[in-house]
Amino acid sequence: MLKQQQNEPVLEVRNLQTHFFTDEGVSKAVNGVDFVLHKGETLGLVGESGSGKSITSLSILQLIASPPGRIVGGEVLFKGKDLVKATDKDMRAIRGNQISVIFQEPMTSLNPVYTVGEQIAEVLRLHQNLGRKEAWAKAVDMLRLVGIPSPEKRAKQEPFQLSGGMRQRVMIAIAMACNPEVLIADEPTTALDVTIQAQILELMKELQQQLGMSIMIITHDLGVVSETCDRVAVMYAGKIVEQLSADQLFTDAKHPYTQGLINSLPRLDQEQEELQAIQGHVPSPYQMPAGCAFAPRCPHAGDICHTAMPELLQHDTDHEVRCWIYTPEWQGNDSTMMKAGNAS
């Protein structure tokens, strides 16, 4: 199945650069991001807060607040068409219709003064030219599809009458209403409690199987990744540092940052006194280090790491990594690194 997916990329992001021009300087929030989303697959975009995950997703839909933000370079190819160059009108026809997004905050992402039914029906009337009654009927169907009990009654309620989990289901119903080809889920479960998280992820998986769309999940939760994703792209300081299959993530991560993320998870199978955190902080997007952005925090960094940024190199089939250690140029003192990476 994976091979078949490889042939049909739906969304290709190439060297995407989104910068914010503020009084304090230029913030390079997204600084050359590349990834491919194939038909029917689920890609996880993982990273710490401030790594540029959400900005990447907003950039795909051209939803960056401008000013201060601007896409300064790169391409976002959706079925071969570059969205960066698309007109506002073309973008409006794509948003909510072919590419939908679910945001992190279900409590505030719905308009408080309209019923949830109206908010779902609106997108149907806009993109599918349905009449008022048809759109309402389909909105009720969508609520039923996302598992909301007594949808006829719920459709007439305002968001404040619904719980957080219910509201996120409504957001999913809005996103799914027009049967999009790509669903971007920006931390869809972060604001929800654990039992609801599992339900929402399960719902997204079910709908993906029924409707056959591609999903990009943005998260900092590696548990969510392992549960839902086919592939994972790890982001650090505005760049993808590693891409691999979700199965490999916990066994075969190569980049020191990815390894650090995995090692910082609490383990149930070992006795741990303390969690192993990654030392230091994400660099300020206003002042990126000269070489690899992770070098100042990397336990293995050599001289070259502080002077030049490595390329994202093919490490294996379906596995790319951006780290000097895995290049022929590496002359570092740390030949144990590769073994350590394989072992962990």
Next chain:
Amino acid sequence: MTVFIIRRLLQTIPVLLGVILVVFIIMQFVPGDPAVLLAGDGATAETVARIRHQLGLDQPVLVQYVQYVGHVLQGDLGISIRSQLPVMKEIMTRLPITIELAIASIFITIILGMLAGIISATKQYSASDFSIMILALLGVSLPSFCLGLMLMYFFSVKMHLFPVTGWGTWKHMVLPAITLGASGAAIVARMTRSSMLDVIRQDYIRTAKAKGLKPNIIVYKHALKNALIPVITVVGLQFGILLGGTVLVESVFAINGLGRLIVEAIRMRDLPVVQGGVLVASIIFVLVNLGVDILYRSFNKRISLD
């Protein structure tokens, strides 16, 4: 909703009783004896005493109050000392003019204020934003009698576009309505701007954009309805200020409305007319507030019924 409206209506009863009490007490403290004024210069003490007795002013204050409330409840506001006509009749001939003026003014306040506020917010820091905010500052700062005289001078005396004084046609209405509505429009513009700026940064506006909606729909459907919630309150308060403002504006433009009636009555110590006028104005204000509450709730259903 019906329960809410009935409950709010019942709540207005004690408010109105309180209003009657306050108006009555204030009139007790106004210096000058209406009986003396009515009797005229050189009247004998007996004449004054007789008039005082006729008006019931020789009774204890409490008795006067109970009698007054009783009459008010029957729609009887007394007899004007000056014209000897029923106060109710005097007020009813003047009230429609003031209501026309107030409605025209509140219309200017709402339409002009909101439009300016929306333009300001959607084009923040642009030239139009700055000009609107400077105009709004002027509108808030300029006293209405000053603005009224300036408008009258330029548009009526110099340019002959509108009549200088009086009431009757829509042309008579333009300048007084602008004079009365200007400061409210300025306040509403500033309020709408800040409220809109707050709302357009909300997550649900981002959701609306992500749905693929047009910018106009996002602003006028998704943002405005939320932004109007605090603005409605301000408009309600403005209506009260506006009722007070009619007194000045009607005097400047020589309009025979309720405001001018009250001013004349105060000058003449025509107590029943002053009491009646203030009472009617208060009732209107209470009713407008009731309307605002109902409107407020229909915009924002999160407000509980209690």
